[in-house]
Amino acid sequence: MIAFVVAVLTHTFQFHDRISDVLGIRRRFDCKSILIPLSQRVGSVVTKDKEAKIAQRRDELMHAVFYKYASSRDDHPLVDKHDIEHALNAWSWLWVPHVASTFDYGCGKLRYQRAIADTTDVLAIVDSEVQLSRLQVLRRRETSIQNLFKQSNRIQVYNDLEFQELNTCFERGFCINVPSVIPSYARRRKLLDVIHGKLRDDGECLFVVQYRNSDFTRMRKMSKAKPWLDGFIIDSLRGYSFYGLILPDRLEASLKRAGFRVRETKLNEGSTYTWASLA
Ligand SMILES: C[S@@+](CC[C@H](N)C(=O)[O-])C[C@H]1O[C@@H](n2cnc3c(N)ncnc32)[C@H](O)[C@@H]1O
DSSP, rough: OOHHHHHHHHHHTTTTTTTTHHHHHHHHHHIIEEEEEEHHHTTOOHHHHHHHHHTHHHHHIIIIIIHHHHOOOOOOOOHHHHHHHHHHHHTTTOOOOOOOEEEEEEETTTTTTHHHTTTEEEEEEEEEEHHHHOEEEEETTTHHHHTTTOOSSSEEEEEEHHHHHHHOOOOEEEEEEEEGGGHHHHHHHOOOOOOOHHHEEEEEEEEEEEEEEEEOOOOOOEEEEEEEEEEEEEEETTOOOOOEOOOOOOOOOOOOOTEEEEEEEEEEEEEEEEEEEEE
């Protein structure tokens, strides 16, 4: 039964959708993404008290209920070795160690803010002034990003111009789905230059962009969608918007041109995840 559950979990793990759940240190991942779902799937009610006990006995439990059936080192594991390797491949790059300082460039509606904040002492969130100051529903109340973190010592909010002026360099950066919304190659390059200038010599940034999207086939047929660069400009009631699909090779090439060294690229569900440091 447990082997079956492990296999289902491994198979159905939606890496991209759950990036915010798994973006954290290994301990949190083991508990929240493996041990607690496993307990629930075998019918156990996981109370807060039980959660704390699971966290306390994480190592022992992982060996008893997970590695025993799905060890990547076992020659004949009960779960298909290919599934195990596939899952490990997808998860491993997210087990990032804790650092002192991180920025999230183009934070949007703060989709990843909590998960990223768990991996760093200080987090700078960056976006346009419009995005940071507008009222929107965040954490179930109407407020602005600037307001939300007004009192925070750990989270600093910068608009793109303030960030450019900043004299600080960061250990880690995230730039998730940002180049894809910029309808100009020159402005995309400018974005890479800014990020390059804000990383420490030993720092790294994770760039995520989509290279495949099933909606694009539909968009091609829409009269309001006009092909532009590597994507479409869409004319809607809310004004014009752009979305581009950036192929993994093209992302890597533009990073190299901007003075980055590509450490690793992983592809998953139509998105490319590239870790880059300074060349
Ligand atoms: C598609 S959203 C992605 C938001 C978030 N990273 C996520 O994945 O949920 C793109 C975000 O990038 C921001 N953005 C685009 N160009 C930017 C620039 N040059 N400087 C700062 N932010 C920018 C937009 O305002 C928007 O919030």
